[in-house]
Amino acid sequence: MKLTATITASATAAILLLAGCSTSAPAAAPSGTPADSLEGSEIVVYNAQHEELTQAWADEFSDQTGVTVTLRSASDTELANQLVAEGDASPADVFLTENSPGMALVENAGLLADVDEATLDLLPAQYRPSTGKWTGIAARSTVFAYNPALLTEGQLPGSLLDLAKPEWKGRWAASPSGADFQAIVAAVLELEGASATTEWLTGMRENFTEYKGNSTVMKAVNAGEIPGGVIYHYYWFGDQASTQENSSHTKLHYFKSEDPGAFVSISGGGVLESSDNQAAAQAFLAYIVGKDGQEVLRTGTSFEYPVSDGAEPHEDLPSLASLEAPEIDPARLNSSQVTDLMTKVGLI
């Protein structure tokens, strides 16, 4: 029928247009660079990092190489489990995370290709997994953000584990549904073992107030709704550098002393073995941990730490070494055990 045909044709056209407009146009590559051979290739990046940061990386990388980068953004664990479910059929070429456990999950499923040696060599050993199946791309530190009107310096917790004690009931906040906090739990699990972690989570469930997202936790602390909260450092620095509306009444407490609360989480980057665009995918990782990519971390508004040798963090940040983080092989952080434990305890 005519009407049917017209409608079908326009629906089909719309679908085709839609498929076409989901990628951004490649920019011209500067001539004479070794990346010339990549010109015109396309990669799909499963991105759990903050979209603005990865978009900044993708844009500069596209300018330099002519590679078109399409992002699919979601959380660490969602994308990690998605990659595992997709297996060899995954459309993804590169996976970028905010934390290590999601990356370890994909690594343990045998889905990652080896990262180029030259890329790995750009980082000190503590910022990449012992296995070499992926690389650190950035880092973030656990902090305790508090409202000085409600907590004096003397009342601050000495250890993250103290927050499960009865005296902290109703006095701290976290966002347990987020991959960030789940990475912190993974660190506790790796450092303290399963039974101590379950005990800590059980105490936490009694004590803490749940918010959705680290920014929301910080906002609640700032508003005096709750004395303190466990978040990552860069939410605070980002807000301080812009409007300060969610952090002006807060301060940061670093746990230090290799406490589980001093955990520095490594954001990871890996190339999928099933990718048909290995060269472009490896080049994207090399760009991120290279000089230009790490410089984006110093000059941009992400306030995450760069991890390559010689790369400097944003001038507002304390040095990574001063945070006295516990030593953890990021390849050993286990996200599925963490979600199981948290589901069992009833936190998610």
Place this chain on the structure above:
Amino acid sequence: MAMTPALQRVGRAEGRSRRPSLALIVLGGAIALITLVPVGYVLSIAVEVGGSQLLPLVFRPKVGELLVNTMLLVAVATPLCLAVGIGAAWLVERTDLPGRRLWAVLLAAPLAIPAFVSSYGWVSAISGIQGLGGAVMIAVFAYYPLVYLPAAAAIRGLDPALEESARSLGCSTWAVFIRVVLPQLRLAILGGGLIVALHLLAEYGAFAMIRFDTFTTAVMVQYQATFAGPAAGALGAVLASLCLVLLILEASARGRARYARVGSGAPRSATLVRMKLWNLPVLLGLIALLGAAAGVPLASVARWLGTGDTWAQAELGSAVVQTALLVSAGALLTILIALPVAWLSVRHPSRLTKAIEGATYVTSSLPGIIVALALVTLTIRLIPSLYQTPFTVLLAYVLIFIPRALVSLRAGIAQAPVGLEEAARALGRSPIQARMRVTVPILVPSIAAGAALVALGAANELTATLLLAPNGTRTLATQFWSASSSLHYADAAPYAVLLIALSVPAVAIMFLQSRKVARR
């Protein structure tokens, strides 16, 4: 629609008794099967995951908490929405309230503000809003129009003679409302209550933003932690069961009593109740209601828009284009799929065609998150070529929004008399020509209305779009959500404005349609 001329016996009178062609039946059956995919997914979770793994995931304290939260929300917010919606409808239809024609329009307006935008408006104005109280408040302001529109239409359709008789027999205004008007509104109340309750169960963004955990928000959390893992599936199965229980409750409460009147009654307007001293408090109440439901969200959006160069975001243009394409394709596809179902149920009513229509309603009572989980699982395991394609998103829109199209199409087809087509054929047109030249033009307005309603739903759809969207897709709703949930309220504002602007025409259509239904 897909009727083949060969199967039609020329010369035989077309009427209700004529059987539909086999092709049409097969098509309808296939559509029903597709719409039952999410139900099949929920059932298959139980089988596949297995009792030993599923039971601990269902019977745990967290699920108990969610059950309490969700049931309290439904139990408190639904009656409140009914009270506000019916009260408002009665005020504009049966009293001499000043400016009641204007109020009749204004009270429907909050429907153009998506619930998650309303939540964002309130949270960014008063950050302490949270928990059950906050959830009920947001829900009432966002969803009372879903009761108000059908209730106003139903009141307008009532024969005023019954109310006048009751009053002449000595009933007070209040007694007339309780004993005469309310019982006649039973269907509108049940239907409106069901729609509100299903919205409450399905809503994600509005409640996630004020930290109120329901099953839908918990399924999202589990999805973010495990993708389509067993825990997400187990929570989804409980959620789907709740929806089906509501559907059955509503169907059984509808009863068999007749509220229709014999004959059409006199075409006259009702005697209006004189408000007198009540005018002032009632007007203040209505102003407060509109202020809370539309004023606060709009003021918040306006305030954030004014904080900087919020319209300069690079993604804004592509989000508009992608939303327009997805939503218009979704609306067209939904109409295409709803047409044969509506045709069958109006022109060829039978048990089979009722069952086909019923199947589409069951699925649409399931929240978008269940439909999305089902389609993710199905495409990734069985049809990888459809995985992460626009088609899968469109299919989700069809499954979720097909009743919106059916309601409109059914009314349209019912208004297209078979006799006109027969007359065209008697004048020498072939059956196809007759249908194209006579029936299709009559259907155009209802097709447009149905498409607009589907488009409204699809533009504001969040959960299924988040889960199913092809790589690189950004819609207004997902962009709004990603900005507002990371507290970039100013960045979210332009998306909110565009979503509201897109919704206005669809709400206008809903409003006009509700007036039309009453006039018939």
